[in-house]
Amino acid sequence: xxxxxxxxxxxxxxxxxxxxxxxxxxxxxxxxxxxxxxxxxxxxxxxxxxxxxxxxxxxxxxxxxxxxxxxxxxxxxxxxxxxxxxxxxxxxxxxxxxxxxxxxxxxxxxxxxxxxxxxxxxxxxxxxxxxxxxxxxxxxxxxxxxxxxxxxxxxxxxxxxxxxxxxxxxxxxxxxxxxxxxxxxxxxxxxxxxxxxxxxxxxxxxxxxxxxxxxxxxxxxxxxxxxxxxxxxxxxxxxxxxxxxxxxxxxxxxxxxxxxxxxxxxxxxxxxxxxxxxxxxxxxxxxxxxxxxxxxxxxxxxxxxxxxxxxxxxxxxxxxxxxxxxxxxxxxxxxxxxxxxxxxxxxxxxxxxxxxxxxxxxxxxxxxxxxxxxxxxxxxxxxxxxxxxxxxxxxxxxxxxxxxxxxxxxxxxxxxxxxxxxxxxxxxxxxxxxxxxxxxxxxxx
Numbered sequence: 001x002x003x004x005x006x007x008x009x010x011x012x013x014x015x016x017x018x019x020x021x022x023x024x025x026x027x028x029x030x031x032x033x034x035x036x037x038x039x040x041x042x043x044x045x046x047x048x049x050x051x052x053x054x055x056x057x058x059x060x061x062x063x064x065x066x067x068x069x070x071x072x073x074x075x076x077x078x079x080x081x082x083x084x085x086x087x088x089x090x091x092x093x094x095x096x097x098x099x100x101x102x103x104x105x106x107x108x109x110x111x112x113x114x115x116x117x118x119x120x121x122x123x124x125x126x127x128x129x130x131x132x133x134x135x136x137x138x139x140x141x142x143x144x145x146x147x148x149x150x151x152x153x154x155x156x157x158x159x160x161x162x163x164x165x166x167x168x169x170x171x172x173x174x175x176x177x178x179x180x181x182x183x184x185x186x187x188x189x190x191x192x193x194x195x196x197x198x199x200x201x202x203x204x205x206x207x208x209x210x211x212x213x214x215x216x217x218x219x220x221x222x223x224x225x226x227x228x229x230x231x232x233x234x235x236x237x238x239x240x241x242x243x244x245x246x247x248x249x250x251x252x253x254x255x256x257x258x259x260x261x262x263x264x265x266x267x268x269x270x271x272x273x274x275x276x277x278x279x280x281x282x283x284x285x286x287x288x289x290x291x292x293x294x295x296x297x298x299x300x301x302x303x304x305x306x307x308x309x310x311x312x313x314x315x316x317x318x319x320x321x322x323x324x325x326x327x328x329x330x331x332x333x334x335x336x337x338x339x340x341x342x343x344x345x346x347x348x349x350x351x352x353x354x355x356x357x358x359x360x361x362x363x364x365x366x367x368x369x370x371x372x373x374x375x376x377x378x379x380x381x382x383x384x385x386x387x388x389x390x391x392x393x394x395x396x397x398x399x400x401x402x403x404x405x406x407x408x409x410x411x412x413x414x415x416x417x418x419x420x421x422x423x424x425x426x427x428x429x430x431x432x433x434x435x436x437x438x439x440x441x442x443x444x445x
Contacts, residue, residue: 006165013157019082022059024101025159032152037125040144059085063098099317104161112287114194117169118151132204145175166289177211185445186210187378210379217391226353227436231415231428233356241401242334247313271308271405279331286425288332299329338411338429348386355381370400395438407434
């Protein structure tokens with residue numbers, strides 16, 4: 001796949017818009033080159049490179065809409081896609097929530113592209129796997145992992161003059177290390193837009209250390225404990241909460257932000273004062289595209305939780321118009337403030353507690369309170385007087401991120417989690433939390 005620059009992408013979009021006979025036309029053009037290497041049982045199992053480019057055209061006649069996609073870019077194919085979308089639109093029923101295409105916008109570029117990441121080749125991927133495999137063999141461990149690198153672009157345009165072009169890169173890595181007898185397990189995850197901020201040796205060493213330390217885990221009685229949650233352990237829990245700031249769901253009584261009797265909880269203090277969360281498409285560590293593709297509205301630097309108070313909700317074009325509020329591009333990242341302490345320093349200040357490396361198999365229990373259930377795994381440890389004493393068997397937990405963020409003792413230094421340079425990314429600190437609810441033991445390691 002050729003990485004299209006702004007001029008090349010605009011020429012294609014302009015041709016598509018020129019073919020349209022509909023009342024309005026919207027175009028999304030994107031492409032990506034994705035490389036990967038997977039290893040298990042201390043040997044590489046698969047490696048590959050996938051390249052694709054696709055154009056999606058959406059048209060409307062009044063409130064009737066039609067969409068078509070294509071991955072051929074000669075004039076005949078592009079015109080065929082436009083006609084197909086128009087045929088669908090003529091047959092479609094009217095959409096009662098239809099919102100007309102927005103007018104011309106200004107998009108401030110976010111810098112999510114790194115040449116060093118775009119230059120990753122099969123040799124680099126092999127070296128990433130080799131670091132884990134050789135270190136695992138040296139420590140008599142069995143390793144498995146997955147490394148992915150992405151290079152791509154997205155371009156948007158519409159018949160009202162909207163145009164935007166965004167290029168991005170990203171790498172992501174996970175590694176699991178286990179003892180040969182299966183009694184110890186460790187895990188790590190890393191993500192970065194710029195591969196120069198990724199160290200395969202460092203990441204693999206974390207998983208290996210946890211595997212070696214987690215052997216001979218002891219059982220602790222379930223109950224409420226002080227926990228030190230690593231960022232990866234909180235990402236799915238907090239991430240589900242971050243995805244629930246939709247104003248419509250709150251107003252219609254379908255959210256933890258719904259108010260009894262109607263309305264939402266905007267302006268209310270729901271969390272500890274240490275909790276500050278915002279979105280910023282231009283953040284240097286987790287940059288994302290500067291627009292929301294669905295609405296084509298620009299993203300903004302927006303405070304969401306400030307000193308524990310809800311200070312922003314997410315309004316779609318339709319709901320903002322209905323409620324007479326301002327619509328913004330849906331957030332592409334969530335950044336949570338923290339402190340300067342490392343995980344080890346949080347442990348050192350803990351009299352008694354449990355360190356959780358990872359949570360998984362998370363399921364909803366009660367959407368209204370965001371109560372979740374799940375399991376710990378891949379390294380759970382008992383802390384006493386500021387030191388890790390021994391590994392403990394894994395737990396099932398029932399907990400809500402709302403309760404968690406009301407029981408904060410301390411926050412550490414934030415860490416990048418997830419993302420692809422276009423969509424959702426997070427920066428979350430390690431957290432020391434009181435009264436985390438472990439409900440039963442799990443035999444899994």
